[in-house]
Amino acid sequence: MISNAYAQTAPAAEAAGGASLFTGMLPLILMFVVLYFIMIRPQMKRQKEHRAMLDALAKGDEVSTAGGIVGRVSKLSEQWVHLEIANGVEVQLQRSAISQVLPKGTWDKTAA
Template identity: 50%
Template sequence: MIEILAAGSAASQPPGWTAWVLPVGMLLIFFFLIIRPQMRQQKAHAERVAGLKRGDEVVTAGGLVGKIVKVDERFVELEIAKGVRVRAVRSTIGEVLQPGSAAPAND
């Protein structure tokens, strides 16, 4: 009688691979909802930074808006007002503005 109970309880346990279904599913969800979109954003930012050229109007990560006057390997020189130039690290350029996208506020 003891042998029959032991055999019955062993047959009712799920297979060993089912313990891996939940962790693997969570990793897949984590990858597709968080990691993959972040990789896409990094790639797009790297393309924007690589394509910087003289005359582009850009916004830095610190919020400065200026026109690129000079592009080096690591730095860009921005003109933020007439006669006011600043150097910024090239990777801190957050966005390249389209020409004529916004009207001046003082008009």
């Protein structure tokens, strides 16, 4: 019923099917690798730098918040930062709200 030619090529067709599955998955794998190096890895690096900056905060540092408030750190706790934004005006913020540490002398409370 089945000729010898068909019976002999059947295992070769199965092997080719496995190879075509790999070549079909290859673009998907390459896209994930490219996305990792272009998007995921740089974001992880920025998060690590931000965490290190927050850990290094000290009393007297001049900072800017995510909301645009600029002030000098007056008190620190594990989760909270007290910022002096004007003479006698102090606000309490979460540490994660600090977006950057400014160079010394940037913030002048007399100008506010």
